[in-house]
Amino acid sequence: MLENIKMLTIASALQRHSAERHSVIAENIANADTRNYKAKDIEPFDQAFARLSRAGVENNAGGAAMQSEWRTFEAAQLGSHSPNGNTVSLEEQMMQSIEAQQSHEAATTIYRKAIDILRMSLGRNA
Amino acid sequence: MNVFAKAMNAAASGMNAQGFRMRVISENVANTDTPGYQSKQISFENTYDRAADINKVEVGRMTLDLSPLQRSYDPAHPLADESGYVEMSNVNMVSEMADSREAGRSYEANLATFNQARTMYSSLLDLLKR
Numbered sequence: 001m002l003e004n005i006k007m008l009t010i011a012s013a014l015q016r017h018s019a020e021r022h023s024v025i026a027e028n029i030a031n032a033d034t035r036n037y038k039a040k041d042i043e044p045f046d047q048a049f050a051r052l053s054r055a056g057v058e059n060n061a062g063g064a065a066m067q068s069e070w071r072t073f074e075a076a077q078l079g080s081h082s083p084n085g086n087t088v089s090l091e092e093q094m095m096q097s098i099e100a101q102q103s104h105e106a107a108t109t110i111y112r113k114a115i116d117i118l119r120m121s122l123g124r125n126a
Numbered sequence: 127m128n129v130f131a132k133a134m135n136a137a138a139s140g141m142n143a144q145g146f147r148m149r150v151i152s153e154n155v156a157n158t159d160t161p162g163y164q165s166k167q168i169s170f171e172n173t174y175d176r177a178a179d180i181n182k183v184e185v186g187r188m189t190l191d192l193s194p195l196q197r198s199y200d201p202a203h204p205l206a207d208e209s210g211y212v213e214m215s216n217v218n219m220v221s222e223m224a225d226s227r228e229a230g231r232s233y234e235a236n237l238a239t240f241n242q243a244r245t246m247y248s249s250l251l252d253l254l255k256r
Contacts, residue, residue, distance in 0.1 A: 019129040019246060026133035026239045027181045030140030032232050033147075034170040034183050090235050097242055104246045112253055 007114050010049070014107035017045045020070050022100040028088050029097070035084035041075035041096070045103070130250075132180050133243040139182040140236035143170055146185050147229045154217045155226075161205050163215035165191040165222075191216055 021042050031037040042048070048070050080089035150166050157163040171186040193216050201210035 015250070016129070019133075022239075022243060022246065023129050023133035023136065023180070026136040026140075026236075026243065029232075029235050029239050030136045030143070030183045031170070031172050031181060032140070032235065033144075033228065034172045037172045090232070094235065094238070097239055101242050101246060105249065108249050108253065112256070115253075115256070 005114065008111060011107045011111040011114065013049055013052075014045055015104055015111070017042070017048060017070060018100045018104035018107065022097060022104070024072065025093050025097045025100060029090065029093050031086075032088045032090055032093070033086065035086060037086050037088065038074045039076055039080070039088045039093070040072050042070040042072050128247075130243045130247040132178060134240055135175075135178050136180045136182060137236045137240040137243065139184070141233055141240070143183045143185050144229045144233040144236065148226060148233070150188070151222050151226045151229065154222050155219070158215055158217045158219065160215050161203075162195065162213055163217065164195070165215065165217040167191055 024040050024042055028037075028039050043051075052069070074087075076087040077089055077092055080087050080092065147168060147170075150168050154165045157165075166188055167190070168188050169186040171184050173182050173184045174180075175182045195213040195216045197211045198214055199210055200206055200212050203212045206212050
């Protein structure tokens with residue numbers, strides 16, 4: 001029922017995207033000193049959401065973008081190559097993990113506010 | 127597996143590896159003055175944990191530093207050879223110190239990630255409490 005409200009769909013998709021991105025970043029940080037490890041990232045949310053919505057419309061799934069198939073790619077920043085072939089830059093990863101946390105926070109807040117509005121419209125203001 | 131658990135699992139594997147590295151470094155530093163001690167070195171390996179679907183980090187084989195031992199002139203030492211030299215350890219204090227700094231810094235980064243995943247998860251659970 002709640003999936004039919006577009007705002008909730010987008011908010012939960014953003015939550016899943018940022019949680020997944022955070023998990024990829026956690027792997028990068030864990031492997032910050034592993035030789036030949038290549039830093040990874042997942043595609044930005046706007047691109048991923050557009051792609052999944054298109055796929056959802058084509059499959060007559062109502063554009064729900066409920067699948068969490070985020071594309072992963074190797075994201076090496078210029079100049080972050082270590083002599084042992086590792087491309088993780090800890091500072092870069094910290095910035096990205098804060099970004100992921102903030103977008104997750106934003107999505108959670110939007111979700112909560114949407115539920116509040118629904119509840120208010122029902123007249124049972126808790 | 128829950129995506130936050132994946133992140134926490136990866137961060138925990140990183141903390142585990144960095145903690146092990148710190149242990150090896152302190153063993154080397156403790157044995158700086160042990161005659162004939164060869165410093166130990168570890169390398170990290172990236173392994174894919176199929177059950178948890180994450181790229182963990184694991185400690186690889188431990189190797190000995192085969193560089194020549196440091197010779198110091200001390201004829202009074204019981205282990206001195208005919209020419210009065212003793213073979214001490216080949217621990218390089220400067221590189222061990224740099225290594226321990228790096229291990230500490232990486233450990234903190236992993237801990238920060240772990241805490242972030244925990245905060246994100248608990249903010250999600252707060253939605254249920256309302």
